Amino acid sequence: MKRLDTTQPGFATGFDALLSSARDTTQRVDGAVAAIIAEVRARGDAALLELTARFDRWTPAGAAALRVSAEEIAAARQACRPELLDALDLAARRIERFHAAQMPQDLVLPEDGLTLGLRWGAVDAAGLYVPGGKAAYPSSVLMNAIPARVAGVERVVMVVPTPDGEVAPLVLAAAERAGVTEIWRVGGAQAVAALAWGTDSIMPVDKIVGPGNAYVAEAKRQVFGRVGIDSIAGPSEVVVLADAVQDPARVAMDLLAQAEHDEAAQSILITDSAALADRVAEAVEAALRTLPREAIARASWEAHGAILLVRDWDEGVRLCDRLAPEHLEVLVAEPEAIFARIRHAGAAFLGEWCPEAVGDYVAGPNHVLPTGRTARFASGLSVFDFLKRTTWVSATEAGLHRVGPAAVTLAEAEGLGAHARSIAMRLGQ
Amino acid sequence: MKRLDTTQPGFATGFDALLSSARDTTQRVDGAVAAIIAEVRARGDAALLELTARFDRWTPAGAAALRVSAEEIAAARQACRPELLDALDLAARRIERFHAAQMPQDLVLPEDGLTLGLRWGAVDAAGLYVPGGKAAYPSSVLMNAIPARVAGVERVVMVVPTPDGEVAPLVLAAAERAGVTEIWRVGGAQAVAALAWGTDSIMPVDKIVGPGNAYVAEAKRQVFGRVGIDSIAGPSEVVVLADAVQDPARVAMDLLAQAEHDEAAQSILITDSAALADRVAEAVEAALRTLPREAIARASWEAHGAILLVRDWDEGVRLCDRLAPEHLEVLVAEPEAIFARIRHAGAAFLGEWCPEAVGDYVAGPNHVLPTGRTARFASGLSVFDFLKRTTWVSATEAGLHRVGPAAVTLAEAEGLGAHARSIAMRLGQ
Structure with a gap:
């Protein structure tokens, strides 16, 4: 596990390493x-x-x-x-x-x-x-x-x-x-x-x-x-934003629920409380020993886990957006307000009564989500993945007279003569 | 240009060849x-x-x-x-x-x-x-x-x-x-x-x-x-459905507006009228000689153009769906009714006053469209290409008690202990 503090020198380098760490070890086949x-x-x-x-x-x-x-x-x-x-x-x-x-x-x-x-x-x-x-x-x-x-x-x-x-x-x-x-x-x-x-x-x-x-x-x-x-999924990840009053044992278990998927999974805590950071780190160690998949979760946490200590939630929100996590838990006093400021995440879980595992099974939103920072441009699986659009246009003769001349002008400028003629001949030109 | 008639033996073979003809000659780079x-x-x-x-x-x-x-x-x-x-x-x-x-x-x-x-x-x-x-x-x-x-x-x-x-x-x-x-x-x-x-x-x-x-x-x-x-576009194509009363010169020019893009472009007429098929074939030859991009349009039409003669529009609609064309013109008596039966097309242009070139420039829908039969599953460029979704869930303690136990049951069945614990510990278990 890597621990970084935004007030310390070397934070930027450490965070960049976190962003660019290649967790995907797919063989060439x-x-x-x-x-x-x-x-x-x-x-x-x-x-x-x-x-x-x-x-x-x-x-x-x-x-x-x-x-x-x-x-x-x-x-x-x-x-x-x-x-x-x-x-x-x-x-x-x-x-x-x-x-x-x-x-x-x-x-x-x-x-x-x-x-x-x-x-x-x-x-x-x-x-x-x-x-x-x-x-x-x-x-x-x-x-x-x-x-x-x-x-x-x-x-x-x-x-x-x-x-x-x-x-x-x-x-x-x-x-x-x-x-x-x-x-x-x-x-x-x-x-x-x-x-x-x-x-x-x-x-x-x-x-x-x-x-x-x-x-x-x-x-x-x-x-x-x-x-x-659909998208080619990489290893899974979670970012948990948690403030000082959160229960360290719960935060730790939420981090480990991600880590137990895969040695390449990544769990990151972002907190504004150094005390919570300490207690979560301890609680992770304690919880690891109780897990059926201890070996996997431990390997993930040790290689890819991170705790980021921030000055305030402005900073926390910015770091979270750079991580663009697949899963995001917002465990702070007003989770909706913080979530409203975050632009990039696959799926968010707001407040202390909504651990991410609820979303894996029964909440309703999909658990197939964009990994590896692709939440910047990609989305979870949805009905849209099985739908496609056909656009259509119909016109009357008067309608064609209204817009056709501009199309002829542009087609001629682009040197596409048959495009221009197909309209012009209908305009009686 | 290939001419096929659904009533003739060899139609299925000829149509399959049309479907599987590789027009894309992209180099390996x-x-x-x-x-x-x-x-x-x-x-x-x-x-x-x-x-x-x-x-x-x-x-x-x-x-x-x-x-x-x-x-x-x-x-x-x-x-x-x-x-x-x-x-x-x-x-x-x-x-x-x-x-x-x-x-x-x-x-x-x-x-x-x-x-x-x-x-x-x-x-x-x-x-x-x-x-x-x-x-x-x-x-x-x-x-x-x-x-x-x-x-x-x-x-x-x-x-x-x-x-x-x-x-x-x-x-x-x-x-x-x-x-x-x-x-x-x-x-x-x-x-x-x-x-x-x-x-x-x-x-x-x-x-x-x-x-x-x-x-x-x-x-x-x-x-x-x-x-x-976005998708990787292949050569462009159009299918024109036209009945006996259409103007052959206009249909021909619409076919050539596609052909003039690129030697690998494809223009296909589907008609229930053998007379129209003959007249369009003649009109294409006449129109070709008038085009600034004659050489390109001729190469496309000769190598990839096709006229398919069908018994009726049931057959026409089925063939059209198998082609899943990038562009579709519906030049028949009730274009909306025929279009309603077609499942796969990138963009459709309904009726005689709406040549496809209108859509290339001024109609409003996008002209970046799925090529090469990908309209079966892909769509034209749209605002959706620049948007992504974040799903979210929030819960009260009572809400977690309502759905949490089922999630714990499923997590345990899948052997994911930390998932189950992250919920169970919040349920006081």
Whole structure:
């Protein structure tokens, strides 16, 4: 953990190091991924079956066996504790409600002789990559699939690797609850290739979302353009702004909730109280020893954690905006007022009763968020990721006479003769 | 030009060939671009000066000389014909109005004990790449810069190469009218690198938009992640749906207005009238001979043009959706009804008084649009490209008691102990 104080010399250097520290240690796998994509494009289902046998250590009976059946989904649901299904349902309902509220309105701007419009529409089909094994989080299935369904996507196709043929029942239950329409037992770059290019069994989709390992991320990069993709997520991070009166144990646990995700995760406390800084540092040490994922959380905190002591919240707000964190907790006397001054963050949690973990599961906003300072220009997953716009114009003859001459003038200035003629000939010129 | 008839054998094969024809002949320049970006990152302004001398054939007196001064902009404006400035102003006003109407509202969803919100905000700074020389279109300056300004971006930084030190006065006038706040005489991959990483003279931006050559496109790809980028545009295209009563000469000119952009552009007529198909084919030949850009338009039409004869508009609509064209003209009896059935297009122009060229200049919607069938999932440039969302949640103690237990259940099921504890300890558990 790095501790920095804005009143000390060397702060700027230390903060710049924090900003530019590369936490992402993604391997270079572009050649391997390009070969896998080429295989799937050339040989379709046969390639999927071979790659599944090789990487996931089970041999599907045929391409049809890659699809998870309705009976298997029903059985998975039966295998889940009712308490878990209830929690999943509460989360799903809240996520649905928040995302439904985001749905934008079409625009129609009638004016004299011309009408302008903007129409929103959903993509036809979306693919959702779900990591297999231990990284298969049912909450992420909800967060990725529900915005697609709320946006109006008809086909929501989930792919999930099933190492040794196994898949977590709660993941299938979450997929069913979220409205996923097809589930395929295939993962890695081969699954992304199948979603982008299609095979005899799996119809192609238009947009691919969801987290994955280095191969999956690289495959998404390589199929981008053929299909849309969501952003490529880096390691997760949180900035907690906390004043002197906050409970150090709670602040510490909030920092560690981020750190336990991944050794490359980053947790930063910004405080105007040296006493709180001390107490949180101690509380982190105490809490670490109680955690099931102590080793991961400790590695993250030691390598990437930071406590920044600021003179006041003007300074705190400025530093926070430079960090543009994925997650932001505002634990100060008037959190709304401080949040109003912060321009860049993926998702904010205001006040002492709103730890970030609430947002990971049940609050309603999405937990797929921009990492690595990209909140300066990027946003969390939403219905907008599954919608696209078509603008339209209609005109009467009088309308064309009103605006056409200016267009002819500009087209001629740009040397585009057919552009100019296509208008001028309708104006009788 | 390829002519296909849905009633003839071989239609499906011919149409698939049309769909999959690769018109984009971008060179591979990734190595050269990576070297230029590394130079600019390492040596900043000095690298910009050297690269400008090498590629643009003029030697700036120093980094300050790269910036276009207010006096130069005023002089450029003086050098433009008043008629052109008036046309530019009419276009700008209409583009501003349409984009202002797109601005989304913030969301606040109060509920018992929890409040959920979504706040829109602009990026701090946007970079706009404008090609130099003959490809410098003032209309594109308006289309790229106005959405940024309307979205609320404070710094809009234009970069434009000035081969032999020259820049079109109307391009500078358009930049001024559109609200560009800085103009730099630098182009190529080096300009993109400067916008993404900053130099002593040019402060970095958060988002880079605008068209460019293969080097510029590759540079945008390489800086993506560090900054946001707009989509990488391919060659332009139009689909015209036209019925028997349309004027063949007008339809032909509309097709050629697309073809004259670029040898790789594509113009496709879909009609239910064999007679119109014949007459348009003849009219294209006649019109080609009258065009200043005949050679380009002819090359495009011969290599990529197509006329598709359909049985009815059910078929026409289906084919159109598979093409998902950048531009769509609907020249049929009830254009609104046909347009309502089409799901995928970048921008539509409805009825005989609305040729696509109106949209290129003065209608109001953006002319930066998704090419190469990406309208299936992508949209034209808009204020949304310069906005990002921050979601937020606030809670009372009672609110946390209402939703917290479900979050604890899910966090425990996912094995994330600190997540569960951060909530449970606030619930007094």
